[in-house]
Amino acid sequence: MDCIKNDKQGVEILTDYCAGAANPEVAAEISAHILTCAECKALVDAQRKVWEMLDAWAPAEVSPDFDSRLYARIAQEQTGPAWRRWWSRLTQPATPYAWWKPAVSMAVAGAIVSFALITRLPERTAPVQPTASIAHLTAGTPQAGADQVDLQQVEQALDDLDVVAPANQVPSAPGSSQAPSRL
Amino acid sequence: MSPLQPSPGVQPSAESGVNQDMEAVAALERDAQLMVRVREGDEVSFALLLERHRSPVVNFLHRMVQNRAVSEELAQEVFLRVYRSRETYEPTAKFTTWLFRIATHLALNWIRDGQKEKRNESLSEELIEGAERQVADRQPNVEQSMLQEVKVQEIRRAIEALPEKQRAAVLMHKYQSLDYSHISKALGCTESAVKSLLFRAYETLRSRLAHLA
Numbered sequence A: 001m002d003c004i005k006n007d008k009q010g011v012e013i014l015t016d017y018c019a020g021a022a023n024p025e026v027a028a029e030i031s032a033h034i035l036t037c038a039e040c041k042a043l044v045d046a047q048r049k050v051w052e053m054l055d056a057w058a059p060a061e062v063s064p065d066f067d068s069r070l071y072a073r074i075a076q077e078q079t080g081p082a083w084r085r086w087w088s089r090l091t092q093p094a095t096p097y098a099w100w101k102p103a104v105s106m107a108v109a110g111a112i113v114s115f116a117l118i119t120r121l122p123e124r125t126a127p128v129q130p131t132a133s134i135a136h137l138t139a140g141t142p143q144a145g146a147d148q149v150d151l152q153q154v155e156q157a158l159d160d161l162d163v164v165a166p167a168n169q170v171p172s173a174p175g176s177s178q179a180p181s182r183l
Numbered sequence B: 001m002s003p004l005q006p007s008p009g010v011q012p013s014a015e016s017g018v019n020q021d022m023e024a025v026a027a028l029e030r031d032a033q034l035m036v037r038v039r040e041g042d043e044v045s046f047a048l049l050l051e052r053h054r055s056p057v058v059n060f061l062h063r064m065v066q067n068r069a070v071s072e073e074l075a076q077e078v079f080l081r082v083y084r085s086r087e088t089y090e091p092t093a094k095f096t097t098w099l100f101r102i103a104t105h106l107a108l109n110w111i112r113d114g115q116k117e118k119r120n121e122s123l124s125e126e127l128i129e130g131a132e133r134q135v136a137d138r139q140p141n142v143e144q145s146m147l148q149e150v151k152v153q154e155i156r157r158a159i160e161a162l163p164e165k166q167r168a169a170v171l172m173h174k175y176q177s178l179d180y181s182h183i184s185k186a187l188g189c190t191e192s193a194v195k196s197l198l199f200r201a202y203e204t205l206r207s208r209l210a211h212l213a
Ligand SMILES: [Zn+2]
Pocket: A002, A003, A004, A033, A037, A038, A039, A040, A041
């Protein structure tokens, strides 16, 4: 095999090998290769040491009252007014950005209702031609689905940008990254 | 607390890849089934899910925010949100990925919200915790114990110094044994972005922790 550093997927191979996650054939190749290549052996040893070192950080014990505290919170929420439960679900969705989905659904529903109203106007009003996008919306759900896919792509792209951006570029204004709607 | 079941999405090891894959699939289905029962109002299934995932979630959050009280508070929020959204849960979503997506999101928000103020507080608090643990352990070799504690503190500092998405990726990869695909879904980015995050993170850790080796 090629040296790890010369392989396009070298870092991936190295990481998987040291994590014990490489497929057996690749693992056997690396094991054989590092017997004769000092450079790759050094890389593997360094990564392996880090991997093993991280084991020293043992997991923390969970407080014995963790469950009882959680159930108390759930009970409190269940016995609270219905509007509060509704509000919590709306402002603190489980999945980040899930608030976009109802927003998109509402926008689509709004567009359909608007279109229905416009097309049923009396004839003396200038006839309104449905725009391409509205025509798609009224044609059924595929376009609405596409809108959602687009939004997911936008979200993905934003997250990818976030990956590239250094941590110190994250907005530092208090609450700026914790918009209620995103939690 | 009962021993934890293997998490879905575990990395296939060279030794028992197929068996682990089978277990992962079975665990995945089990979680989804439990969540469907929770959706139907079965509280026992929620308790089972909590039992299975409580420790991994708390530990992930603890390593992310490096503060025990905060990690438990955030973990409570994770499970509260899971419970809240039981009615809209779709079994197509992989439960563990979904769980860690919620946990990561909450942790990143907490970190970004006041990292500077919280950093010193959390580390000093945990240093005291570490010292207390040493005394409590009453290990015969105090020197060895202290060396171990110093090592752990160095590791924690090195991980804490990583950019937060790299940190989340490493913690899910190393301690939760999640594969690239699961991490990418939990972080909401592509698999290649996850690989890039991980490789940069491990490279940094290799150089920062080299003196401990
Ligand atoms: Zn080589």
